[in-house]
Amino acid sequence: MDKHDAALEINSGTKTKKFVLSEVFNLRRDFDKVSLIVELLLVFITFQILTGGTFMTTRNLSNLLMQGATCSIIAITMMLVIVSQNADLSAGNVLGFMGVVAATMQVNLELGTSATILITLLTGLLVGLWHGFWIGYVKLPAFIVTFATQLIMKGLILLVGGGMSIGPVSPSFAVFGYEYLPNIIGEETGFNLLSVILLVLAILCYIGFSIYNRRKKIKEGNPQYGMPIFIGQLVLVSAAIFLVGSIMAFNRGFSYAVLILVALALVFSFIVKNTKFGRYVFAIGGNRDAARLSGINIELNVLKIYVLHGLVTAVAAIVYLGRVGQAAATSGTGFEFTAISGCVVGGTSILGGRGNIIGVIIGTMLMAALDNGMSLLNLDATFQYIIKGMVLMIAIAIDVSSKKTKK
Secondary structure, eight states: OOHHHHHHHHHHHHHHHHHHHHHHTOTTTTHHHHHHHHHHHHHHHHHHHHTTTOTTSHHHHHHHHHHHHHHHHHHHHHHHHHHTTOOOSOHHHHHHHHHHHHHIIIIISOOOHHHHHHHHHHHHHHHHHHHHIIIIISOOOHHHHHHHHHHHHHHHHHHHHTTSOBOOOOHHHHHHHHOBOOOTTOSSSSSOHHHHHHHHHHHHHHHHHHHHHHHHHHHTTOOOOOHHHHHHHHHHHHHHHHHHHHHHHTTTOOBHHHHHHHHHHHHHHHHHHHSHHHHHHHHHHHOHHHHHHTTOOHHHHHHHHHHHHHHHHHHHHHHHHHHHSSBOTTTTTTHHHHHHHHHHHTTOOTTSSOOOHHHHHHHHHHHHHHHHHHHHTTOOHHHHHHHHHHHHHHHHHHHHHHHHHHO
16 A cells, blocks of 8 residues: 555545544534424423323323324325425315215225225325326415315315214224234233334344445445444434334234334335435425426426325325224314424424425324323313414424524
8 A cells, every 4th residue: 555545545534534523413414303302302291290190101102102193194295295395285174085985985885994995095096186286287386276175175074974973984994093903912911912023123123224224335435423323323213112112012002003104104214215206306395496407307296296195195094084983074174284283393394305204203293292291281272272383383483494594
């Protein structure tokens, strides 16, 4: 090795060390993650104190995960909508309409569960095509189109359901909303063995994927964290997965609703990070003109976003109808607010171009925790609306100010 090569190696090593230090202490880059964790801890600790220890019991946290699953499912694709600088104000009423359609087929027409689910998903697909056509190709403002759809869906709910509650749905349909994984060693053990096994497998898969991903990036020449930092990250994230998973695993076990949420989160995390479509969504939201000049078909990709959003909202409708057992004229009202708030609180930029699936789910669960905690305190609905509105306003203000700072 000559002096020139040695100098290159030293410089390369210095760059790697500087990269690691800057990455570890880059608070601006990690601001969204840090602020979300702080907010989550503050909410949980506050409600734990105010409710006299009731809030953080295993039973209540398990119920919280069940309650938050529906809006978290909607929020997964709501994130894609917002990242692409679009909007959806109709998700709650779309969910309510699909719930009425599904309940009508189950109760009045006596269709089987498979046929009902298929028709519900097709309904979601049609709603997505409707939005994608008007917003993507006709280029009408997403705010106006989805607000119009909200009004249309309210009318269709009254037209199809007649303003009456329809139910109950069949047990085979309801299983998606309120049933849990069976306990393979009996019901009196205090934990669900099958859920514990899945929890351990999830942690092992995370560790294995992280190691594989690190080695792949090193081979590609991308600087990475030092080994102590990497191991610390593995330990902290694994502990977080175990902590969240054990809430259900050591109670009644994992519910099918939560498993559906996890499956969708994994699928869309892969789509966002590893497909052209995922990169196109962020490119469109980051700079629409530049995306068009680079050859991205914006109209087609906006259509795809809304089609996926319609399908996922249909899944959320199935889960919600299964949990409550019947469809009512008010079903789904306000769900779009919780999903949008969860996205913003979870780090999705309302100005487009930035967002992540895990942050969205945590943010939506945080909004569900606010609802749950305030209900435990029997707080008047007047103050509940005020508090949730203030939380959303603060989250948007933080998002806009951080965007300006980065510029």
